[in-house]
Amino acid sequence: MVNTTLDLDTTLRRVAELVRKVIDYEIFAILLLNEKTQDLRVRFHVGYPKEIADRVNIKVGEGVTGQAAQLRQAVLVADVLDADGYIDAVPNVRSELAIPLIIKNRVIGVIDIEAREPDYFTEEHKRLLTLIGSRMAVGIENARLHTRTTRQARTLLLLNEIARELTSILNLDELFRRIAELVSRLIDYQMFSILLLDSNTQKLQHRFALRFKETIHIKHDIPQGRGIVGAAAESRQAVLVSDVSKDPRYVLLNPETRSELAVPLIYKDKVIGVLDLEHTRRGFFNEDHKRTVTTLAAQVAIAIENARLYEEIARQEKRLERDLALARELQFRLLPQVLPKLRDLEVAAKFVPARAIGGDLYDFVNYSLSRLGIVIGDVSGKGAPAAIYAALVNGILRSHAPIEPGPAEMLSAVNNSLGERRIEGQFVSIIYAVWDDAERTLQVANSGLPRPIYCHNGKVEVIEATGLPLGLFDDADYDEFNFRAKPGDLFVFFSDGILDARNNDGELFGRQRVEQIVSRAADKSADWIVDTLFKAVLEHAGSEDPFDDQTVVAIKVKGSPAKRK
Template sequence: MPLIGSRTLEAPMAENKEKINELQAVRETRRAQTLTEGEHLSAVVALAKLVGDFGSSLDLDQIFANVAEGIREHVAYDTFAILLLDELGQQLEFRFAVGFPDKVVHNWRFGLGQGIVGTAAQNREVIRVDDVEADSRYISATDIRSELAIPLVVKNRTIGVLDVGRRTKGHFTDGEEQLMRFLARRVANGIENARLYESVRSQSSMLALINEVSRELTSILDSEKLLRRVAELVKRLIDYQVFSVMLWCDEEQILEHTFQLAFDKRFVQKGGFALGQGITGTVAAQRQAIRVPNVHLNPLYRQCGHDVEVRSELCVPLVFEDRLIGVIDLESTEYNAFSEQHEQMLVTLAAYVAVALENARLYERVREDERRLEEDLDTARQLQIGLLPKVAPETEGLEIAFAYEPARQLGGDFYDFMHCKDGKFAVAVGDVAGKGAPAALFGALAMGTLRARVSESDCSPASMLQEMNRHMLQPEIDNRFVAMAFGIFDPEEKTLTLANAGITRPVLVRDHKVVEIAIEGVPLGLLPGSTYDERTLQLQTGDFVIFTSDGITEAQDTHCEEFSQRRMEALLAGSTERSAQQLADELMDASRAFALGTPPELHDDRTVVVLKVR
């Protein structure tokens, strides 16, 4: 609010003898009414009791009201005011007033040297005016004729002015001035003590709040909940009507409106400010707090997306490890609503808020990355399912079945069935080292390579594995290799020729007897120049040949005991009357049930392929 200018009175052209005589008569009358020494002492004691309340209460408004009422018994007045200097010591503002219009109390400010009260504050001297209309320093706020202004001084420092006025001329006497001087000294000391007490209490509240912030805010990872809680915590120490947080966007190079409250209600504001634009942009650019007592006098002020009539503003930067995070901005409908202490408190809080915001931002980034990864994994899973056979193929002389269960969304196990050019039938079961997406991708590479080679070659199992090994070494992917069994079934001869590159040995079930097919080899992609043996089985009607990955036999229970080859063979021994699919499902179910209750990280991909000779 602009300072009130001094009133310029037109100098009288000549002395008005009649008015002078009238004023002298008033003075004589007031001298006759001067307090006796005993009455003066009694008034001093009464006033001392009144101002003694300063030491026992922090409600200055109530104390001022009591003082104003109590002094009226000894010093009659029509207006009473206590004006205090602002934090910069430049303007007097009404702290308590009786008899003044509301617009004067709320809007007027007096600079040092302006008006009678401003002059009293600047010169640190009592000013008693018998007729304000004859004093050029007077600024008319009411219809008083007499005024007494006494500076409030503490430790040689002016903090304000005690001012009383009367509608009659020449009203205040020497004795009343002495009483008011006494009262002013006590009021000044009381105000200073109350301020010190309030400062200590505020610091205590601030420390308690910081402790609460350090414990609470860092555990809130949702940014919306975090900022709402910050608004609630700040409100406990600093009164505001509008609360805003703007966060810095590196990509757009602007401060973006992120969270806003007006009278504790959420509203959405789009857009933002560049560095150096407006109060918030300037705070972000300079990384220093800005406190504006009157936004209408500050050219940086920008009205934001609300209809609140803002009069003062406080904005502080949010900085984490010398990196700009954003700003916290408070706005008030009152002039000079934010003090230096408020600024210090908000700056301190901002350091903790910046850490909490950075934690929340990192969490949201990780959560978004996880969401994208989840989507990517789901897409990859669909692709992998698309690569694996969905139904068992029909082929002469064989009933084919399979069961498959990845340990994660994506698995490293694979299986495939292919028809060869010469009418034979190929079957493959593989197990890539590791689990998850890398294993699935390497498995997809192996399947693609296998299908291409089967369509081009004579399907010899040993040569097929040798060629696969050479091809799988080419990507030079560390710690990735494939264990795989590959077999060719000849429906005319009812023979199965097998080669093995390090996967669990297949088993043959015939007449309730289970026999491991003794054939082994080096996993694909592990050693260059590896060669592989072949073994041909003469099969009979009713025979089963079962291929499994190690996830079946190595499944562990809660005591870390494995399902084992022994348990699998015991289950297979009674399988001659079952279909191929029944046997595959039963084996899968048994392995899964055995591992029930164990942590997911101990699980491995499980694959079963069953060939039953018809």
């Protein structure tokens, strides 16, 4: 009967029913063992006051149940008044019987039964429950493993859903509230705070706080390194405290708090704040909670930075004439401040907006194992609206980057995210490529930018990668092209602002000129090629102002090409 279900709560209830057929108990508990901390905690109980059951936390070796776990055999106490080390959890108990749950020579928990009269339990009770204990242990362990696997799968799905939703919320106050709601779906906290780091004072400021589901305002700023949250910010690592009363770092803000979990918010390798969760129960937070919130914190940091940048640009747009120079500076800060340095690849990039701010973008995303994601994009429209949309796209790209998708997968993911919060008349064309520096391979996918150029063996080849722009159609698929490069091979990516540059006669610069320049400069550096393309476009346009943003990214494999015979 115990092994007929994989639901843990149902299994524990059936174990209790099975034991009752052997012993007519009044007080009963199943305690499961945390193998890492060697603590026994009540997972199912009958006859325990809830506040006592929630608080019970027994070390292996302590009390009757702890002894049963340590000795790996049943412990029968005829009268607890005569027992050394008895833990008085339930009032008026006189006798106790504890049966260890053992599977594959490993203790996973203890069944504990208590009675209010002495000598209630017999050696026959002990013998029978010991016999069926292993059977019950198998059922409980199977159900626990199933529950853990199901919970992990559900958590991963929820984290993915949260990541997609958060990157589309661009109002900070709304974002903070939504973060709190979504985290509560993962962890049943009682107190929750979002603290952001003030770069001037280097203090953590409470920007949002909940206490028993009620919004509160906390004006207490915390320096880095002080308190649990300050320690998380300073160490750049999650801090889990099972009992804050025993941690000298704890800053008393909520007197009811007993356990705390603080996780730093890190964006582009900088700490921008801390997520702080608290609970009135000791040992409430565990390693699973720590891993889950740490994973979520990466998405939260991106969403917060994205929303902060969006709000900043939106404020500047209201006084665009006066603050246009500042808006341009903000947009350029979205671009990489330093080009990536790889062992076998030269990287060069340049962006020139058609107005003070524009909608082109490029970025580089570090993958594991010497791989690099390369982004070049062109947002529809011009000026501040295009720059704001480019900021949104950049945030969405980086929110998907931690799972290191391939180019086609990344384009589909960004398209889905934009489709969930579609903005009328706005879309983006992107080329996404992944370079493997160890293998010297390049994967490329395109969603509407001009086809890139591949120069190798003295020939100029057009990469026939095409695709629909992102944010327009829900079900769009993208082809992926793979190349194994050799020393001297060159790839050039560019936005249509290069091709569409016009001179005074209305003549376009055109693809043919781009290919001719690349072909003649195949033996030059990536920097030289980018600079030469922009000089040629500028000379062609003459006094004509650029109509569209212009962006070029060039990558070249280091080393001299093999001489052709």
